[in-house]
Amino acid sequence: MPEKNQAALEFLLTRRSRPAKTLTLPVPDRDALMPILTAAARTPDHGKLEPWRFIVLEKPALDRLAGVAQSRGAALGLDEVQIQKGVDQFRNANLAIAVVEIIKPNEKVPAVEITYSAGAVCLSLLNAALASGWGANWLSGWASHDRGFCTEALDLSDNERIAGFLHIGTEKATPPERPRPDLEAITTWLSA
Known part of the structure; x- marks a missing residue:
């Protein structure tokens, strides 16, 4: 039998995201963030493309992004509830990290695997923050899917999202604790 890392397994079996609206000060400083970012960057990456990057958003940047969400939501014709949710995601935060997927066409690596790797970075970043003792939550929201917001707020290139x-x-x-999936219902065992 292989040697088990019981502490890591126990962490993964009991990990729980913390709702973003319940997170407060203090937040990790740059020195505390570096091992978290380092752990996230160890994510599986077919072709060693590094199809992602990080943008650390400190409070002044988050306040600016809240303003952009307000104006973009109005320009998109979203209702007030949707707009406010987009604004609050940034205005009520003290620290966030944008994980940016970089589309890097490669004949050996299917585009979907780049997206999978970017998602894996998000989960690795979330788990590294939680394992470091911080509360953490992974959010997206309408603003993250709006090209205008991504360009105006974060200056993303056309090949980034x-x-x-x-x-x-x-x-x-x-x-x-919340209900978890019924493993019997979602698992199929094939032996031949």
């Missing part, structure tokens, strides 16, 4: 915003901070309340 948001895979997610990872909010990190100090949790003020531990969330209750």
Whole structure:
């Protein structure tokens, strides 16, 4: 039998995202963020393309993004509830990391695998933040899918898009456990 890392397995079996609206100060500083970002960058990456990058959003940047979300939501004709949700995602945050997927066409690597890798970076970043003792949550939202927002707020290139915003901070309340998938219902065993 292989040697088991029981502490890591126990963490993964009990990990729980923390709702972004429950995260408060303090947030990790740059020194505390570097091992978290380093862990996230160890994500599987077919072809070693590094099809993602990080944008660390500190409070002044988040406030600016809230303003862009307000104007973009109005320009898109979204209702007030949708706009406010987009604004609050940034205005109520103290630190977030935008994970940017970079589309790098490669004849050996299907485009979908680039997207999978960017999603894996988001989960790795989330887990690294939680394992470091911080509260963390992975969000997207309408703004992350709006090209105008991505260009105006984050100056993304045409070959870039948001895979997610990872909010990190100090949790003020531990969330209750939620129902988990029924493994019997979602698992098929093939032996031949």
